[in-house]
Amino acid sequence: MFFGASADIPLEGNEKILQDEPDVQCRNQPQIFRGMEYPPGTKYDLEYADLDALDISRLDTLEGKQELAAKVSSFVSKNAFFYVKGHGLTGDRIKRQYSIARELFNLPLEEKLHYLANTRAGDFRGYKPRSTGELGARDNDERYNIPKLTPEHGRLRPQLIHDHLEEIKDFSLHIHDQILVPLLQLFAYIPEIDEDYFVSRHRYEAKGLEYLSYMQYLPRTEAEDAAVNNICPRGHADYNALTFLFHQPVSDLQVQTPDGWKYVKSFEDTIIVNVADALEFWSRGYLKSTVHRVIRPPPDQADKPRLSLIYFARPEADIELAPVQSPLLQRLGLQSSTEDVPRGVTAEEWARARIAKDHRFRTGVVQKGEGEIIAGVQEKFYD
Numbered sequence: 001m002f003f004g005a006s007a008d009i010p011l012e013g014n015e016k017i018l019q020d021e022p023d024v025q026c027r028n029q030p031q032i033f034r035g036m037e038y039p040p041g042t043k044y045d046l047e048y049a050d051l052d053a054l055d056i057s058r059l060d061t062l063e064g065k066q067e068l069a070a071k072v073s074s075f076v077s078k079n080a081f082f083y084v085k086g087h088g089l090t091g092d093r094i095k096r097q098y099s100i101a102r103e104l105f106n107l108p109l110e111e112k113l114h115y116l117a118n119t120r121a122g123d124f125r126g127y128k129p130r131s132t133g134e135l136g137a138r139d140n141d142e143r144y145n146i147p148k149l150t151p152e153h154g155r156l157r158p159q160l161i162h163d164h165l166e167e168i169k170d171f172s173l174h175i176h177d178q179i180l181v182p183l184l185q186l187f188a189y190i191p192e193i194d195e196d197y198f199v200s201r202h203r204y205e206a207k208g209l210e211y212l213s214y215m216q217y218l219p220r221t222e223a224e225d226a227a228v229n230n231i232c233p234r235g236h237a238d239y240n241a242l243t244f245l246f247h248q249p250v251s252d253l254q255v256q257t258p259d260g261w262k263y264v265k266s267f268e269d270t271i272i273v274n275v276a277d278a279l280e281f282w283s284r285g286y287l288k289s290t291v292h293r294v295i296r297p298p299p300d301q302a303d304k305p306r307l308s309l310i311y312f313a314r315p316e317a318d319i320e321l322a323p324v325q326s327p328l329l330q331r332l333g334l335q336s337s338t339e340d341v342p343r344g345v346t347a348e349e350w351a352r353a354r355i356a357k358d359h360r361f362r363t364g365v366v367q368k369g370e371g372e373i374i375a376g377v378q379e380k381f382y383d
């Protein structure tokens with residue numbers, strides 16, 4: 001059965017969502033994985049951030065947990081990315097995801113538009129094209145976001161995705177169960193709260209907008225990039241809980257550090273992870289939502305399309321982003337601070353507000369920003 005062909009899908013957002021996951025026959029097509037190789041690294045000498053690495057295979061023992069918790073405590077205030085090693089995903093499994101992404105983006109635009117995400121309404125599930133013409137300056141990536149594979153998100157998908165749905169689900173579940181869960185337990189050590197406090201708010205089966213994201217940036221001319229100071233997307237913090245960026249060797253990701261913007265080096269056996277808004281709000285700003293941006297790659301990497309594979313782990317839809325009761329925050333006097341926390345706002349409302357704002361900027365409805373995101377919290381700009 002081919003789900004991509006119906007002509008009556010509105011272009012302004014794919015709202016035609018199936019309530020139940022269709023009984024999909026998985027027909028793996030190994031030939032699509034032919035020749036998936038990473039592009040070479042840059043020869044340019046760039047200034048990279050010095051980031052810590054956590055070997056999460058060590059979390060099996062109490063000793064390992066204590067060691068890693070101490071390490072996390074020492075770097076959380078640095079507002080930085082960190083690396084995760086020992087995550088249990090083979091290079092081959094990651095490359096297969098990149099292959100699916102590549103095949104997907106190679107589909108005709110007309111077909112991809114059948115699965116358009118309704119970003120205007122704050123819904124990022126499905127396809128987002130890159131903008132063209134003048135708006136291309138602020139939006140140079142196309143994306144396809146695959147939400148949790150639960151009945152809530154049963155929806156129209158390209159045949160290619162149906163063909164690999166089991167593999168995509170296994171991959172997503174591995175990230176959720178084997179990487180996210182132990183890290184959330186580890187992060188609960190910091191505010192000295194129950195080990196399962198964060199985990200119990202990220203149940204895979206529960207309602208929520210967590211997703212695996214395929215992205216492609218297309219090369220632009222020097223002049224096009226120069227018009228946006230070589231930055232696109234501009235500096236931002238992510239609006240989920242933890243973000244997992246899989247290896248890709250093009251040097252274009254930068255993190256904001258106390259010493260300015262630094263490149264983030266990617267290694268084949270590690271995942272780059274950043275703390276995002278939910279953990280910042282829950283911890284009253286003790287954990288920092290990492291500020292990062294993407295800039296034009298160095299000359300030896302700037303002329304080719306670039307794929308990104310990212311998993312955005314997000315709290316369940318109805319979870320409030322209210323500060324946790326924490327002995328650490330009490331001691332530090334942060335428990336009752338009134339800093340920028342969206343009061344009474346759920347994870348889904350926060351994500352939808354950020355996505356809808358971004359939609360308005362990308363599509364030229366507004367030129368820079370609009371001030372408030374939701375519940376009095378203001379937009380921040382970093383470039």
Ligand SMILES: O=C(O)CCC(=O)C(=O)O
Nearest residue numbers: 215238245253292294308
């Ligand atoms: O493509 C990347 O490396 C990062 C993209 C990003 O920051 C995002 O999608 O939030």
Ligand SMILES: [Fe+2]
Nearest residue numbers: 236237238292
């Ligand atoms: Fe980001």
